[in-house]
Amino acid sequence: MLDIRLIRETPDKVRKDLQKRGAVEKERLLDDVVRWDKEWRATTAEADGLKKRRNEITRAFAEAKKAKKDATALQKEAAELPRKIEALDAKASDLEGKVRNGLLRLPNLLHESVPVGKDDTENVEVATWGTPKEPGFELKPHGELLEALGLADFERARKIAGAGFVYMMGDLVRLDQALLAFALDHMVKAGFTPVFPPYMMHRDAYEGVTDLGDFETVMYKVDGEDLFLIATSEHPIGAMYKDEIIDEAQLPLAFAGISACFRREIGGHGVDTKGLFRMHQFNKIEQFVFCRPEDSWTWHEKLRENGEAIYRALEIPYRVVNVCTGDIGTVAAKKYDIEAWYPRQGKYREVISCSNCTDYQARRLNIRAGKVGGDKFVPHTLNSTAMATSRGLVAILENYQNEDGTVTVPKVLRPFMGDQETIGAAKK
RNA sequence: GCUGAGGUAGCGAAGCCCGGUUCAACGCGCCAGACUUGAGAUCUGGUGGGUCGCAAGGCCCUCGGGAGUUCGAAUCUCCCCCUCAGCGCCA
Numbered sequence A: 001m002l003d004i005r006l007i008r009e010t011p012d013k014v015r016k017d018l019q020k021r022g023a024v025e026k027e028r029l030l031d032d033v034v035r036w037d038k039e040w041r042a043t044t045a046e047a048d049g050l051k052k053r054r055n056e057i058t059r060a061f062a063e064a065k066k067a068k069k070d071a072t073a074l075q076k077e078a079a080e081l082p083r084k085i086e087a088l089d090a091k092a093s094d095l096e097g098k099v100r101n102g103l104l105r106l107p108n109l110l111h112e113s114v115p116v117g118k119d120d121t122e123n124v125e126v127a128t129w130g131t132p133k134e135p136g137f138e139l140k141p142h143g144e145l146l147e148a149l150g151l152a153d154f155e156r157a158r159k160i161a162g163a164g165f166v167y168m169m170g171d172l173v174r175l176d177q178a179l180l181a182f183a184l185d186h187m188v189k190a191g192f193t194p195v196f197p198p199y200m201m202h203r204d205a206y207e208g209v210t211d212l213g214d215f216e217t218v219m220y221k222v223d224g225e226d227l228f229l230i231a232t233s234e235h236p237i238g239a240m241y242k243d244e245i246i247d248e249a250q251l252p253l254a255f256a257g258i259s260a261c262f263r264r265e266i267g268g269h270g271v272d273t274k275g276l277f278r279m280h281q282f283n284k285i286e287q288f289v290f291c292r293p294e295d296s297w298t299w300h301e302k303l304r305e306n307g308e309a310i311y312r313a314l315e316i317p318y319r320v321v322n323v324c325t326g327d328i329g330t331v332a333a334k335k336y337d338i339e340a341w342y343p344r345q346g347k348y349r350e351v352i353s354c355s356n357c358t359d360y361q362a363r364r365l366n367i368r369a370g371k372v373g374g375d376k377f378v379p380h381t382l383n384s385t386a387m388a389t390s391r392g393l394v395a396i397l398e399n400y401q402n403e404d405g406t407v408t409v410p411k412v413l414r415p416f417m418g419d420q421e422t423i424g425a426a427k428k
Numbered sequence B: 001g002c003u004g005a006g007g008u009a010g011c012g013a014a015g016c017c018c019g020g021u022u023c024a025a026c027g028c029g030c031c032a033g034a035c036u037u038g039a040g041a042u043c044u045g046g047u048g049g050g051u052c053g054c055a056a057g058g059c060c061c062u063c064g065g066g067a068g069u070u071c072g073a074a075u076c077u078c079c080c081c082c083u084c085a086g087c088g089c090c091a
Helices: A004-009 A011-021 A024-066 A072-105 A142-148 A154-161 A170-189 A203-209 A214-218 A234-241 A293-313 A360-364 A389-399 A411-417
Strands: A124-129 A193-195 A245-247 A253-262 A281-291 A318-322 A334-342 A347-356 A368-370 A380-388
Touching: A004 A011, A004 A024, A004 A072, A011 A024, A024 A072, A124 A293, A142 A389, A170 A193, A170 A253, A170 A281, A170 A293, A170 A380, A170 A389, A170 A411, A203 A234, A203 A360, A234 A253, A234 A281, A234 A380, A281 A293, A281 A389, A293 A318, A293 A334, A293 A347, A293 A380, A318 A347, A334 A389, A347 A389, A360 A380, A380 A389
Parallel strands: A193 A253, A245 A368
Antiparallel strands: A124 A318, A253 A281, A281 A380, A318 A334, A334 A347, A347 A380
């Protein structure tokens, strides 16, 4: 969330940003927040005045008792105060809640380089790598290919858990693990600390890392428990320092999360509905950084470069887009998507999402940095996919598919799967 | 799940039985100033959140959370949450 002081002192700066997003209803919300905040300050000031009087009376009462003087006049005055204070406190608390809720719904300030646009069709391409090559034969849908090779069982997964799940089998499991191992290896070499986080977390922690509205649509909740299955390891890692003061000497903190991810929303269907592209459960290596505010834009480029380097190593063509105002979401100040080339679909599709959340996420989580007893600041947080194996696997299955129905293993993955060069060979 | 012990500021730790000289002592750490060539040691002040103020400074809130009793609650009462230890169960 934004700093209330920013809104109080420079509401027009915030308003200009909302106009860039074309968020008219948010502008109204901004006006409401400004008004509620003003009322809140007036109300608390009034309540504080009465509390001051109450404290004075209490002290005077103790003095009078000690001196064995009559204190009934004081007692009488004090008797009237609690009701008034209670009413003002209730009003203030209501206003405070409104302000907080408003703040949670106002989006982050955008970086100046974010392009203005209505939706993902207006994202701006900023880089491309590799040349998509013609396969020279008709590629099989990867889901059918995997079934034919006995490497995935969508039917039985559907029987026991419904659509959106799969039994990965045999070489596909090894390929999945190789992708994870390769990406984690890359991150460790880049100086990131691996983290295997809890797969579930409490609602209050979740509210800090993501938008409230997402709960019903993307989150799995454990029945009867205050626990949600994580949608990405970004969430437990981001929430790790909730309500803490990070010693500034420890910054930057760079983590490589590894986890399964669980999402209810698998969205609309495009080409090849059956398959790994959109799943309720998939595996992912995630990059997450806490850093000083002045360093976050440098880190944003580093995270992007890590993501690009991984796909370059896999020799899969990709492009990078600067996500426009209509597609960027609430939390990020700037976001790059890296989109890999999918030859069967004939287009680039998102495999990596790389965001600088500036201080927005950290403030929601009540994370500060500095020295205890000294000045504090709100650190910046950044997150980016390193490798989501669902999409990575599909990219490999399309880009490395051979005419005989086998799939060549990308060179960089071979050391992670016993130097195996091909999968599906035995079954062809 | 059962039993017991706990939850006080960044950390440690008093206070709770017996409500009011405790507007949370003391120690460590940290910050600022003084002293010093510098560092250390020492001394002094400060150390969470909010709000008002140009500032100096003022005021309010904060003892796991909530409700209650009272003129007044860290302290008394009730409910809830969490942590730790032992036991049980368990990959």
